[in-house]
Amino acid sequence: MKSQAITALGKPLEEIEKETPTPRGAEVLIRTRHCGVCHSDLHLHDGYFDVGGGNKLQVKTDESLPFVLGHEVEGTVEALGPDAKGVEVGKSYAVYPWIGCGVCGICESGREHLCTRPRAIGTSIDGGYSDHVLVPDAKYLIDIGDLDGALAACYMCSGITAYSAIRKLEPVMSGGPYMIIGLGGVGMMALQVALALYDEMPIVADIDDKKLEYARSLGVKQAYNLSEEGVFKRIKKETDGGVAGIVDFVGSEKTVNPSVSIVRQGGKIVVVGLLGGALATPIPMMAFKALTIEGSYVGSLQDAREVIALAQSGKLKPIQIAERPLSDANDVLESMRKGEILGRVVLTP
Ligand SMILES: [Zn+2]
Numbered sequence: 001m002k003s004q005a006i007t008a009l010g011k012p013l014e015e016i017e018k019e020t021p022t023p024r025g026a027e028v029l030i031r032t033r034h035c036g037v038c039h040s041d042l043h044l045h046d047g048y049f050d051v052g053g054g055n056k057l058q059v060k061t062d063e064s065l066p067f068v069l070g071h072e073v074e075g076t077v078e079a080l081g082p083d084a085k086g087v088e089v090g091k092s093y094a095v096y097p098w099i100g101c102g103v104c105g106i107c108e109s110g111r112e113h114l115c116t117r118p119r120a121i122g123t124s125i126d127g128g129y130s131d132h133v134l135v136p137d138a139k140y141l142i143d144i145g146d147l148d149g150a151l152a153a154c155y156m157c158s159g160i161t162a163y164s165a166i167r168k169l170e171p172v173m174s175g176g177p178y179m180i181i182g183l184g185g186v187g188m189m190a191l192q193v194a195l196a197l198y199d200e201m202p203i204v205a206d207i208d209d210k211k212l213e214y215a216r217s218l219g220v221k222q223a224y225n226l227s228e229e230g231v232f233k234r235i236k237k238e239t240d241g242g243v244a245g246i247v248d249f250v251g252s253e254k255t256v257n258p259s260v261s262i263v264r265q266g267g268k269i270v271v272v273g274l275l276g277g278a279l280a281t282p283i284p285m286m287a288f289k290a291l292t293i294e295g296s297y298v299g300s301l302q303d304a305r306e307v308i309a310l311a312q313s314g315k316l317k318p319i320q321i322a323e324r325p326l327s328d329a330n331d332v333l334e335s336m337r338k339g340e341i342l343g344r345v346v347l348t349p
């Protein structure tokens with residue numbers, strides 16, 4: 001099989017060829033049809049995340065190379081291990097990538113995406129910048145039916161991240177309005193999920209008037225520009241005492257800290273964004289307000305199945321996707337670094 005692999009951290013990917021694996025046990029060999037290019041691929045390519053304040057979080061080392069990126073994979077089953085159950089050769093599936101060790105307590109509770117010994121496809125084990133992907137178990141494949149393969153691939157990252165985060169607000173939603181901060185790719189997806197799942201419109205906030213205008217065109221009534229002076233005070237006033245829940249896809253001290261001041265009693269802030277900074281909340285406020293601040297990272301296998309089902313129901317508006325051949329992987333990563341990519345790019349190995 002041919003792959004575009006990282007052979008030196010931060011250097012252009014190189015085409016490598018190795019023997020196509022034969023699946024063993026419950027493993028499944030997928031012939032890749034689509035693999036989304038995600039912004040986080042840039043960090044894996046560099047080998048680290050910049051976590052602010054001049055600190056780096058190392059995620060790849062030279063010893064782990066060559067490594068094949070790509071965690072947003074859709075393809076057809078080419079071969080099955082002898083114990084692989086419930087999938088058919090030739091059919092199309094989305095590959096749930098956030099796989100854990102499978103045996104620890106966290107994995108057993110259905111939260112493999114939080115396992116501390118991950119086997120995540122395209123971040124821990126070789127991914128979809130390749131004509132084939134070896135999936136550790138058939139249970140991670142989701143039948144996509146008639147759903148567009150490129151779209152199904154993208155849902156495995158931004159889709160389940162958005163879905164899992166917004167659903168964390170459900171326990172507090174009866175207590176007042178809810179709000180989405182940050183309408184980038186994932187935030188916009190969350191808005192789509194909210195429109196598909198709930199009768200009540202969310203309040204939205206961003207620094208880009210064009211995005212706010214777009215949200216209004218979808219039916220949102222209250223859209224706020226965060227660069228306006230005193231905007232959080234205004235939100236509190238215009239919501240008659242604040243909001244019950246917030247999902248924050250920015251995740252900076254300029255969004256999380258003022259959010260605490262506009263959340264009602266018993267409310268919740270779900271933090272997804274990774275922009276950085278420090279939490280500066282007076283600790284007694286946590287108790288007085290019975291406040292919950294919860295982090296959210298990608299989503300579970302169950303979330304992934306539910307997102308695909310929601311998309312199949314036709315309630316999720318498709319996102320804009322451009323397809324490029326696998327050999328363009330370096331070009332795509334380079335354009336993404338320069339911020340030249342709008343919407344999603346999907347490689348078609
Ligand atoms: Zn991703």
Ligand SMILES: [Zn+2]
Nearest residue numbers: 101104107115
């Ligand atoms: Zn585990």
